[in-house]
Amino acid sequence: MPFPVQICCHLKWVSLIIWILFLNPSLSDPRTSLAHLICDDTHLTTDANFVANFVSVMEHLNLLVIQRQWGLYSIQSPPLPIFGYAQCHKDLSEEDCQLCFTEARTKLTRCVPSASGRVYLEGCFIRYDEYDFFQETVNTRYDSRSCSASLKLLSDGDMKAQFSEKVAEAVANATEMATSTRRGGMGEAEVMTSVPAAYALGQCWNTLNSTGCQACLDNAWSKVKRCLPAGEGRAFNAGCYLRYSYLDFFGNGEDNDQSALGTRRACIIGGSVLGFSSVLALFGAIIGYYIFSKRREERKKHDEVPAFVNQSNLHFKYQVLEQATDHFSSSNKLGQGASGSVFRGTLPDGSTVAVKRLLYNTKHWVDDFFNEVNSISGVQHKNLVRLFGCSIEGPETLLVYEFVPNKSLDRILFDRNSRQPLSWEQRFKIILGIAEGLAFLHGGSQVKIIHRDIKSSNILLDDNLTPKIADFGLARCAAGDRSHLSTGIAGTLGYMAPEYLLRGQLTDKADVYAFGVLALEIACGKKNNTFTDDSGSVLQNVWENYKGGTIDQVVDCSSRPKDFEGKEAPDVLQIGLVCTQASAALRPSMSEVVEMLTSKGRAIPSPEQPPFLNASVLAPTDTDSSSAMTSSATSNMHTTINF
Structure with a gap:
């Protein structure tokens, strides 16, 4: 078989290819891959407000992670307080951190309704619990470790001992950097280091001081060193995370694309494989030529695609x-x-x-x-x-x-510095427009579309304040691709229907629920993820005023005209409550919502359930007609994607 001149002249790089393909399968693993998940299944909560509090904690953590890549938040109201913490590893870029958190929080929903849960991804960590664990270093009940298989490259005892020494040195350096560069016990630290053929990362949570960090990492090392001479080991402690590997798994903390990151890693690994024998190089050349030929065939097939694409506008x-x-x-x-x-x-x-x-x-x-x-x-x-x-x-x-020239709805609705607050007429126009758009998506065209992420930031406003729903569709073909981040249950906490959040059961009623939340936000002028000791969430506040007969009092004061006496606003609020009932079967369709908003003579049904219900009450009414769907949806809930 003749070989191209380029391949014969660069056999060392072909050796690198064969090394990556056969000896380094984890190089392409994303830092969003699951390392460890712990749910306290022995303590299941029956508190009716638990799901709402869990959602609120996750929303607040999301905002903090976006701002500074870590955060803590708690809701300490009885009978069941919730404490939450999230942090990305220091070598992750801001964008990778946000993607890692998105993946981690969807996996954490598997623990609900457990009273506590932890999820460790390769690049970030989230935990919630019923007690203040922020200064906790070690928890003997849940702390654990994991080890990979032994390295085949370590063929004798001396090589194993040398590798173990290098790992110990890398871990010692990582621990020293993690504990010595903290600022006042609450600062940030570069916690990664490497020595030839051994890499280690020690990451303490920012709530620990230097002493607590040292104690946690020492405990983690006592666990993980028992993995040696395995090629990789990880320790999952309450206050820290420790990993060693023979692979360079570090990020550079910058928003570089994946190709640049892959090139950087390939160059690092390349230096360690240049000494391979000529036999391996020849074998690598053969495999490299085979790969080259396959890619050329794929490229040829791909070049044929624009032929039919170019015929389309x-x-x-x-x-x-x-x-x-x-x-x-x-x-x-x-x-x-x-x-x-x-x-x-x-x-x-x-x-x-x-x-x-x-x-x-x-x-x-x-x-x-x-x-x-x-x-x-x-x-x-x-x-x-x-x-x-x-x-x-x-x-x-x-x-x-x-x-769309104007801003998104969230920037106009919740911007207190806005020159002109939205009037009630404008708010009603926006609510009605969103309802009509969703009704069209669900049944007004040949393609039925479930949006899955209705929220204020996905509603754009044109110059006339006409709402336009963005980011819909393209879910079906995306699910088959594994090269991007799979976000599990797609959507935004605070707008997600209970049956979708907890079971992965997706119907158009999930959009109805999100619309109900959004309609209440627009009418009240407050975000649903805003929890205070006085008023609770928007949904809870509207529900309590509805029961007390004062529902018109929750309408945003800035939108009230002087002669505000009509029945329109209370009707909108009642529709929002009907749409956010925990049971999907009790929610109307979006076409029915449009009729309620436009037909003045039509009676608005009364909500039979409050918006906050525990997951255990969902089974009777929702599963009779969709039990077959539930099992399939649950099995696929971690492969869907939202655009």
């Missing part, structure tokens, strides 16, 4: 969109979401569009992805952001949307 050239956004300049960045970042772009014809850079690669499912875009682009409604098309030929996948 949904196709955009990557170079055109790159220039339209000024090479994705930060000055044109409109926002950042779980699925990617959005940029303002000006096309050559002068029209303005919004361009979304997706965080995943679609090369393996181009046909399905384009067909999905083709279907969604046909869904047009005055209250939906229109999808114009996509670009699938460049180094990343881009979506092109209608540009």
